[in-house]
Amino acid sequence: MDALIQRLRAVVGEAGCLASDEERFVYECDGLTLEATRPRAVVLPESTDQVRAIVRVCREAGVPFVPRGAGTGLSGGARPVPGCVLIECSRMDRILEVNVADRIAVVQPGLVNAQLSEAVRPHGLFYAPDPSSQQACTIGGNVAENSGGPHTLKYGTTTNHVLAVELVLPDGEVARYGSATGLAEGFDLVGAVVGSEGTLGIVTEVTVRLVPIPEGIATLLAIFPDVVSACRAVGEMIGGGLVPAALEIVDQRTIRAVEDSVYAAGLPRDAGAILIAELDGAACELPPQVARVREASERCGASRVQVAADERERLEFWRARKGAFGAMGRLAPDLYVHDAVVPRAKLPEILEAVCAIGDRYGLKLSNVFHAGDGNLHPNISFDRRDPGELERVLAAGREILETCVRAGGVITGEHGVGVEKRDYMKLVFDDDDLLPMIHLREAFDPDRSCNPGKVIPTTRFCTEADPKARGYDAVPLG
């Protein structure tokens, strides 16, 4: 047997190390399925000590290692690199502490996001970052990607809720950064680790902030003749000083897909777009805010604005939004979910440009997005078996990103760079801008053994940066 596998099994046991073809096949990609690479082995540690031992085995063997949560990431951040050991953290899924008085929780990285909110709900608290995949994605994965979600608009992304982390560094040492107090002395190393896509170490424990469940919630559904009108309404709300918890837009193509699916929410199929606006806070604050949302929507052409009468109706409104990606399966066998951000005020013109790009390439492009953040998700439904279609999808995707960057935006708002957008980084940053990112990476992992080939594109510094130069074979780097 492979000596490396033997050593890994000595750490995690037979059942904790997957090495057969069939077992490894499951892990050859994450939520970005356009390309796949089978790892040399998959290990399932149950403790920080085991992660540390695995990292040390990998280092001694000169093998790169890649951390993975639930594999729901959409940018290939957890995609294996050739010859790597994939460290799957799903068995480290415990809530270690809930401190209700101080509103914090300490969790392991494999805990599923939604389970944390579920666990603390009896205490009147919740964990705010709520990615669309929150029923499956893990806190560790959220930390790696700095995940957001529909309620980012008011509550911020993962980085605003992580107070401290324990991580196994790429040299096998264990370090703790940050403080449960939220005010740690020294450089903000937690801020650097969150969103680093598993390239600075393997997070093994996370201390998070919990927030109180708001006293009141008001959810509105507004029906618009087109996406551009809905975007204008969002601009009016934000520009007018409203800070809703969420402002989400779903376009017509998505509405129809949803209404044809098991997620059907009774939306009018001829609606050009719907806007879901959610407000929360003290009960006495909500009625005037509801009125402002209604007024802005009607001024911008909404034909109907409905306030959810109860929790059942509220969930019904959200069904259309949350079921959108599932419903896309009706349109085509493959789905490419894009992610870009533009200044909010430019949403109307960018949406028009994005749709025009989709039309020009003859693609089924639909939009479901976090309008309040200017965070677009153009979704392209396609069939990779059709000759040339994947190439058109990728070309259209690049044009969409270029359009967003020209408008002052960026290439990803919540999915991360991973491998998907690594080579698009230069649309936003030049070599000088990338230099401190390389410094940061190398201050943690000078050998680039931890999740190599992600985030940072090939640069003039690539001789040092390229893990191939350090003996890792065939790692795709630019």
Added chain:
Amino acid sequence: MSVSGAGSTLRSVLERELGTGALAGGEAGPIEIEPAEPDALAAALRVMGEAGGRARVRGRGTWDGLGNLAPDVDVVLSTRGLYGVTELDTQDGVALVRAGTTLDDLVRTVAPHGWEVPLGAPPEGSVGGALAVAAIGPRRLGQGPPRDCVLGLEVALATGERTRCGGRVVKNVTGFDLAKLYTGSFGCLGVIESAWLRLRPRPESVAGCVAPLRGGADDLALAIEAARRPTARCAALVDPERARAIGLETESAVLLVELAGSGPGVQGDLAWLSSRASASTVDPEAIDALGRSLVEPPPPGGARARLAMLPSSCVRAVRALRESGARLVVHAGLGIVHADWDAAAEAVDAAARIAIAVGAEARFEHLPDEHKRGRDVFGVGADRRAVVARMRALKRRFDPAGVLNPGRFLGHV
């Protein structure tokens, strides 16, 4: 090249690069440079790196007293000349601000458009300085930490490259989050030229109120409850001496609260406070005065420490701090305590002992130089070896020649 004896060489190189008129001082102390453009700032850094010069980076001097005793520097590099609000998007509520701009000017620029700046630094201080030290003020409860309002930064590296990170949009994971790393790094990794800041809508209603306290553990419980009201953006327990110093007439400690939000929300929380304590309204200017008083140095010979702990530890910490003779401002909802002692010798012992006992992160915000000697003012109490090790690794890569603010931050980085 050593610092002493290198002055004239460094000066001539800097003059050649920047022009004779760009330099001041230098005869008895460090050379002073105040670039008006970022290119000149970057050029100065590059020259210093090549010539072995060391620089202290300075905004408007607000935080001069903060930090460890550091080696003498060749150059004081001021960002005062980088001034102005370069861009203001009134619809999105974001602004690009040059580092030397005063907070007051920024606030005055954005306020007419319905926005405010969630930074807790003194109005006369620079935005760059506030970000470099991650300044927090009395409204941190409502404003959040400074890192939360930084969307992107333009930074001159110690090696002279001008770089950007983040961006102008409110949600962004394009590459590593360097803006978080730079914010609060004391200018050790680079010099902030400009910042994209996320503004906040000005609240519809703001109210200040003050309630006398009885003195006991219930005071802190009340302060925590007040801090958790939806519209609370400041809820500070203030000892009587400081309360009087900021213009409040009281014989006892007080709970000083500021509420901000919608009209009904503020009124609701005011009613709650009135029912729980004998609260009376006060001009919110009292909150500004509290903030100023926490930046001004204590009387000569005195010291001030900041301890950050879990709110549930505040009772124990406050009792111990008072027993040590400290006067306190306690943001109980945040677990932040500012403690002033008349005698620094008492402070250095008490702060470390109490920080360890309650698991607090602690620093000295003001400490006489003779007490700073041989001490790390950011390393009070807890063991920070893992953090310092990584800070040093970062410093070596970002600033290999050790140009920027040598020795001043945690671990004498």
